Amino acid sequence: MKKIAILMAVFLVVATQGVAQEASYSQQEETLMVNIARNSQDLELLTPSATSREVEHYKTVKSWIDRDYSSLLTTQPDIDHSHFMIWGKPFSEQLSNAKSIMQQNDAVIARQFCYSQREETLMENIARSSQELEILPNSATPRQVEHYKTVKSWIDRDYTSLLTTQPDIDHSQSMMWGKPFSEHLANAKSIMQQNDAAIAQNVFYSEQETTLMANVVRNAKDLKLLEIPASSRELDVYFDAKSWIERDYSALQATRPDIDKANFTVWGKSFSEELAKAKSIIQQNDEAIRKYEESKPVGESLELICKAVSFGETGAKWVADPEKYNATYSAMLEYYEYYTNDKEKAIAIDEKAYTFMQDEIEYCDKHFVEPFLVMKEQYDAEVEAENERLAALADDLGFSKGPFIGIVDFVRAIQDKEIKKRHAKRYMVLQSSDDWFEVQNLDRKYVYYTNDDDQIALLREHDGVYSEGSELPNVIFKFVRFEDFVTILGVEKELAVFKAIDEE
DSSP states (O other), X not given: OHHHXXXXXXXXXXXXXXXXXXXXXXHHHHHHHHHHHHHHTTOOOOOTTOOHHHHHHHHHHHHHHHHHHHHHHTTOTTGGXXXXXXXXXXXXXXXXXXXXXXXXXXXXXXXXXXXXHHHHHHHHHHHHHXXXXXXXXXXXXXXXXXXXXXXXXXXXXXXXXXXTTOTTGGGOOOEETTEEHHHHHHHHHHHHHHHHHHHHHOOOOOHHHHHHHHHHHHHHTTOOOOOSSOOHHXXXXXXXHHHHHHHHHHHHHHXXXXXXXXXXXXXXXXXXHHHHHHHHHHHXXXXXXXXXXXXXXXXXXXXXXXXXXXXXXXXXXXXXXXXXXXXXXXXXXXXXXXXXXXXXXXXXHOTHHHHHTHHHHHHHIIIIIHHHHHHHHHHHHHHHHHHHHHHXXXXXXXXXXXXXXXXXXXXXXXXXXXXXXXXXXXXXXXXXXTOOOEEEEEOSSEXXXXXXXXXXXXXOOTTOOOOTTOBOOSSEEXXXXXXXXXXXXXXXXXXXXXXXXXXX
16 A cells, blocks of 8 residues: 555656646645546547447546546635646646537437447347357257257347337347348347247257266266275276266256166267266276275274375475475475374374375385485584574674574564563574565665565665665674654654674
């Protein structure tokens, strides 16, 4: 919101820059005048042949001008005579020109009859839909019949809506794509009358039924005999395909009890043959899975070992390519602990948990645990060395506490009284990976940094080079004090002031 307010202020300055103003207007009044001037440029004289779209656009622009003009009159009754300059012209001249155009356009609209935008849209819909209508042959497919019914429903809907405001719409001579609308409508009515009579004498599969049969055949492609024990992925694919087939088959039986014998072809395959194959595979797989389930660990042990393997498999991906998955060390450590703890708990509850997921566990141990422990050893050594270096550096620079990692967290710790203000100067403060600040503004003493949510001030160095948007330098920081500042918008705010210290 601060940035929007600043941009609006700049916009008003540019619009009125360099002009001697006879009266003083508030920022709101100047904004309203600029709005009117801008919208007046969008006004054009309407001709008697104007389309309803052009008329509606004019009415919208006029409503904006009327709204802002009425608002101005409440505080500036003589605004019509304002010589306030906007884009090189007095406001009164731009307002007068807008009033003149609106007066002429309102007269044209009052004299000229036009279909409303809504009515024109409905007629265009009917004319366009009528071009999709064809007389159905006796050999029409279910898809053709359902397509016809859909198009007919669109035309019926729009025609009914038109009749509520234009009872004689059947005789409209309004031109649509080179033909009167009445001709489009009469042709559509003729085709629909013939097709409805043909449908009443024939039995076709509905669009819903053909869709369900197509779904069954498509999902049957994903069915195959499982080798037990099957992988989690194979089981997921099988159970998904089975559930979708059973769902669609049940829906078909509700309207077609003899659907197993349907003489219907989907993508060159007999629906009845594909259905029979699917039923056979489902029967064999379900029997094999039933026997396998009896050998599984039960209860909490099964749940824990499955969770452990999930953490381990994800961790294996992260360790193999951290950059690809944007995986941090802390995230990998967390998943390592989840994997290890859940695995040990599962086996302690039921030893069958290990044999049940043996292949997966061995994979996780080899591809996640082993490489991660190597990484952890290196990381711990680096952290220990860095902590020793920073502690020595803090001591060399005269800090008695720290380092404290995280500027934002450090400021909040002071505000929350976790760190006393009188002790704050003793800390060596460093940026964390979450700290992201850029230059917002500066004056002779301070450079102001922001990350949109937080602000800090940095003592300005006499030889420092700062540019708007540049990032906070990656150096050591020392807390100086809290100081009250007035922002560019006139808001008083307390900011933490820091001093940058070069490590060298």
